[in-house]
Amino acid sequence: MENLIEILDKRFASAFAACGYDEKLGKVTLSNRPDLCEFQCNGSMAGAKLYKKAPIVIANEVLEKLDKSEIFTSVQAVPPGFINIIVSDQFVSDYLSKMQADANLGLETAKVPQTIIVDYGGPNVAKPLHIGHLRSAIIGESLKRTARKMGHKVYGDIHLGDWGYQMGLIITEVKERQPNLPYFDENFTGEYPADAPFTISELEEIYPTASNKAKADETYREAALHATYLLQNGNPGYTALWKQIMAVSVADLKKNYGNLNVTFDLWMGESDAQKYIPDMVEKLKKDGFAKEDDGALVVDVTEPEDKKEVPPCIILKSDGAALYSTTDLATIVQREADFHPDAMTYLADKRQDMHFLQVFRTAKKTGLIPETCQLSFLGFGTMNGKDGKPFKTRDGGVMRLESLITEIEEEVYQKIMENRETDEKEAKDTAKIVGLAALKYGDLSNQAAKDYVFDIERFISFEGNTGPYILYTMVRIKSILKKYQETGGTLSSGQIAITDNASGKALMLEVAKYNEVVETTFAERAPHKLCAFVYDVANAFNKFYHETKILGEEDEVKKESYLALLQLTLKVLEECIDLLGFEAPERM
Ligand code: ARG
Secondary structure, three states: OOOHHHHHHHHHHHHHHHOOOOHHHOOEEEOOOOOOOOEEEOHHHHHHHHHOOOHHHHHHHHHHHOOOOOOEEEEEEEOOOEEEEEEOHHHHHHHHHHHHHOOOOOOOOOOOOOEEEEEOOOOEOOOOOEHHHHHHHHHHHHHHHHHHHOOOEEEEEOOEEOOOHHHHHHHHHHHHHOOOOHHHOOOOOOOOOOOOOOOHHHHHHHHHHHHHHHHHOHHHHHHHHHHHHHHHOOOHHHHHHHHHHHHHHHHHHHHHHHHOOOOOOEOOEHHHHHHHHHHHHHHHHHOOOEEEEOOEEEEOOOOOOOOOOOOOEEEEOOOOOEOHHHHHHHHHHHHHHHHOOOEEEEEEEHHHHHHHHHHHHHHHHOOOOOOOOEEEEEEEOOEEOOOOOEOOOOOOOOOEHHHHHHHHHHHHHHHHHHHOOOOHHHHHHHHHHHHHHHHHHHHHOOOOOOOEEOOHHHHOOOOOOOHHHHHHHHHHHHHHHHHHHHOOOOOOOOOOOOOOOHHHHHHHHHHOOHHHHHHHHHHOOOHHHHHHHHHHHHHHHHHHHHHOOOOOOOOHHHHHHHHHHHHHHHHHHHHHHHHHOOOOOOOO
């Protein structure tokens, strides 16, 4: 469905054209003077230079030719040449009625659906999930949902860090502790007990222990390197043990991501890319892209317009070992073979931007992926504590994701119990839903690339630009609708026809932006824009609510109309928070 601005654009484009001016000048924007008008068209200002005429003259000519039927309450040319627009109540009401009648609320899905892979999460196996992985999961999940909403075929891939030296370290430490496990038997046949020889908590303690030992003890480090080598060369016992590490770790990851309402379509990882490496390296060499440099194999990825230095992409180290970039390139090969994606979006800490620049350039330049595939990296900033330094626990450690979630839930729970009497079970369930919204909204409402301050008190506040405030607004709408039903009313999708109600109109104009905002959020991969919209809608609704008698309205037609607007507002908010990755409770 065309959005409101597009409808206005058309009228103005025709008017400019009818005066003999470029129709592109007929662009309408939201007003930056809401006290004067709702929309404005500033084309006469740009036209003045092109046509060497006073802008106000152009504006008046355009207004002469403008088709003013039905949709305007007023259109005025004001010096020096702006056109101020106020649309009619009828126009906005009709627009919302169309939205309401459309199953997709006026959002047009892609005519040609693309295949899109979102690479996010990126946890490392057997290391605890910490808040560094939180942003990736939260932002990626929202991008995945938005792309899917737009009608694309989307695969969310967790891209596990499940290969390399870290696995060698874990195997070495397990061997130290339980040398008699069958995996370390030279004649191991590949049969292994169903029960893993460690729990997830043990596993999470094993990695840092091993890593510290390797730093202090050269023999240990060599053993770990050797274990890595054996694993990478298919040693049956080590492979079986690795599979058990994976099973225990993945089960735990699924639980943790599940608590975050984050789900992946593909549980692939660095290990899955390994088998593509040899052929890929051969091809890069054969085609003359990969060259020896100081013993290493590298691809030059500089471009003439580069302003900063772009070091070559290292394919193999001088000892022949593959690196992070090798694995990412091989993953691209695998994805191209399996999915022929039209686009791939990667989420990782913004400090990895050079890595992705090198990888993307290499993939395109060497033809591992077609030129038409859109590769993009969305680098996110750091989550800081109130002191402006990376967020830590009270005792200065790295906060585990699980503890972070529990802490938020606990705070929200206290708040709910303070506010009213609720049975404990309901309060706990609500705290889960609200806590997750607080966490996700607190993150997503910031532009991804920016660092932000993790401020629990602010995030869980029921007032201000927060997740709980949005939910509170939705719960308020739900409760009005429920009350209406309880007093014998039936909710029908009555016509939205609201007149002479300023805050009602303001709410309608906000709600009407839904399709345009979702499109922009997708195109710019910018969930913070969706948050800003949701906040505007919530504010507009609350103003309307405070200024209007809704259930108390005596005119039945008006009342029906208000209730229809409430239902549409709620639907829009529900769609949006679903795209952000959280939901609203029934009460709070
Ligand atoms: N595992 C990596 C890390 O913890 C993130 C992976 C990002 N994705 C990718 N395809 N490189 O930093």
